[in-house]
Each structure stands twice: as structure tokens, then as C-alpha cells.
Amino acid sequence: MSEIILLVDFENIGKIDLTAVPQGVKVALFFGAAQKTVPREFMEAALKLRERFEHVNAGGQGKNALDFHIAYYLGEYLTKSPRTECIILSRDKDFAPLVKHLVVRGFSVRTANTLRDAFPPRPAQEARRSAPAREPGAAQEDALEWLAGSAKNRRPRTRKALAAHLYSHFSKKRSEADIQATIDRLLASGQLTEANGRITYHF
Template sequence: MGKPYYLIDFENVRPALDRLPPGQCHVLVFTGETTKRIDVDLAFALPRFGADIQRVAISGTGSNALDFHIAFYIGHIAAREPGASFVIVSKDTGFDPLIRHLKDKGIACRRIADIPAAAGTAPATKAPPVAKKSKAMTVVVLPEPNGAAAEPVNALADERASKIVRCLKKAKRPTKTSTLATFIGATFQPAKLDAAAIKAVIASLQKAGKVAIAGTKVTYKLG
């Protein structure tokens, strides 16, 4: 079984992410479409997870909009990664019928209202990197982790790659890796994808056979 996925309902709870062990789980932080700021504690916890953490800014508003996004990502990841397990971090009991249904389908999923201290963290061998932030704390830029070039392509990167393919079919296609990276970053503004996330999208495009890279040259087979 791979690393579990923690799906954080950021509109409902503000959990202590430093209780999770970096390198041993994936973390998806779901925020509302109008969310502009994040807690300072969360901002400084994010870099510890490197490419294993992603912010998902939901599309649209409504009382259950974020819940539906979490449900979609669970289904999407479960379809691509049989055996994946999920932990929804939320006080919203509305997730419980979904969790029962997932269990009936053989998908491991549970809900917790907060991340317990028992989750623990691995002892740090060096000081964690520092998050870069704007004066208003509206943006967090995740530093590139060591060995980022070998990071696995995750389900979120695949989802982003699908959007990039759609955009490339309608736009002038970059011919170099540097301009392709710039194109990907611009496509997901104002999300501010870090270098590791952009590399993961490019790796997903290569894996799907949509792009081929030779040195700094990029060619396309978008279909």
C-alpha cells in the first residue's frame, strides 16, 4: 500500500500539519474559490512536504462545493491508484455517508476532525526550508526539494497535464523546456505552482506520450 492521502477541508478546519510525517503521506489542502489568505503556521509547515503537498482551489461557490471536490479527487485517485487510502480531515459529518459507500466498495477511507498528536513527525535531521511569502501572506512558494527530478507523477499532476494538453491545442506551442515550464505556470495562475509541481506536470505529459524532450527541445503529439 502506498502513502495515504490526507484531504484537508480548509474551510472547515485548520489542522496542525506538523503532526504529519513528511515523506510518508500525500496532503491535499482544499480551499474556497475566494480564499486569499492562509494561516502563518500552515504557511511554514508546507515546505516540509515538498512535492507531496498540493493546494486545490475549488471552482465555484456553494454550501457543498468543496465537499464535491474532495469526493471527486478521492474517486479520481482511487481509480488511478488501486489500494490507495484516504483520510478526510473535517468536522463535517456530511462526508460520513460517502465514507460508508467507499468502504462498501473496498476503498479505505475515514474522517477525522483534527490531526491527532499521535500521528507524530519524523525527527528532523536539518532545519526545514523557509516559506517565501508576500506581506499579506497571500502566496506560499514551495522550495524545490532535494531529488525533485525523480519525484513520482501523482494524480494531481496528471489532472493538471490534461488541462495543459487542452490549452496547448489552442495556443502556440513552446519549443523549449523553459518556455513550456513558463506556459504551465501561467496556465494555473494565480495558483503559483512551484518548480517541483511544474516538473511533475511535464513528467506526466511525457509519460502520456504527449510531449517528447531532447535536451531543451520539445516536440508534441497531442492527438
């Protein structure tokens, strides 16, 4: 797995929530010469990253001085490990030509305005976060209502077929284990019976 380095333009972005940085990601914080103080709690969070944390102070003032430092270290990281994925956390648009040039040359480099842009949640994480938790009984009632509305001669006659139909009915949002548990509850309630591999419906 390739290394990921987050290069933070602290002068441009300001304080960020370092606890939101995914495990394994290295963080390089770039401070401008005019920045004399950094919030104590922020530095404490940064130091907790241990070897994953690096800080760079711009060696002098001037227009785009910090940007040049970031560009230099970006090149240094990619020279040491060309497969490294580098993310520049900055709202400065001046990095765009450099990033485009590096991408054309085959490097994995991009910019982000926020940590969420840098590390967007995976679709599965978003679904778990946004979808309301369903009680087992609710799933059973839903399945029962759906099956009752189906023509009797079109209802699945084997457990395997029933599981496949329920999985499709729930739009694949429930795991196979959940589907099997729902079928078990329908059997336990007497709504279904199973004999010799065949399902019988009692509704």
C-alpha cells in the same frame, strides 16, 4: 506499503500543525473560494512537504462546493491507485454516506475531526509517553523486594527461569535486555550468586 493521502477541508478545519503529519503521508489542502488569505507560516510549512503537498482551490462558490471538490479528487486518487488509504480531515458529517459506500466497495477511506484522530499514537508510543522512566536501581530494588517476599523453595533456580519470572512480574513492561541487566546488578551486588548454571539467593 500502500500510499496514504490526507485530504484537508481547510474551510472547515482551518490551520493545522503540518509538522505532526507522519513521514510519507501526502497532504491535499482544499481551499474554499471565499478564503482569500492563508497564514504565511502555514504555507511555509506546507511547502516544506515538497512533492507530498498539493493544494486545490474550489472553482466557485456555492453550498457544499468544496465538499464536491474533495469528493472528486478522492475518486481520482482511488481510481489511480485503488489500494491508497484516504483520510478526509473535516468536521462535516455530509461525507459519511460517501465514505460508507466506498468502504463497502472495498476501499480504505475514513474521516477524522483532528490530526490525532487521523493518526492516533500507537500503544507503545503512548506507554513510553505516559510511563515514568525508571532508574536501574529502582528496578533492582523492586526485583529484590519481590524475590525476598517469595517462599525460598519457590524461587527460580536458573537464570533463564529467573528472567522469565521477572519479566512476568514487571508485567512485560521492561525489555529482556533490561531484565538481564537487573539480574547482572543483583549478581554484582552479592545478593545472588551463580555457579554451574544454578542461582543461589543470599537473603
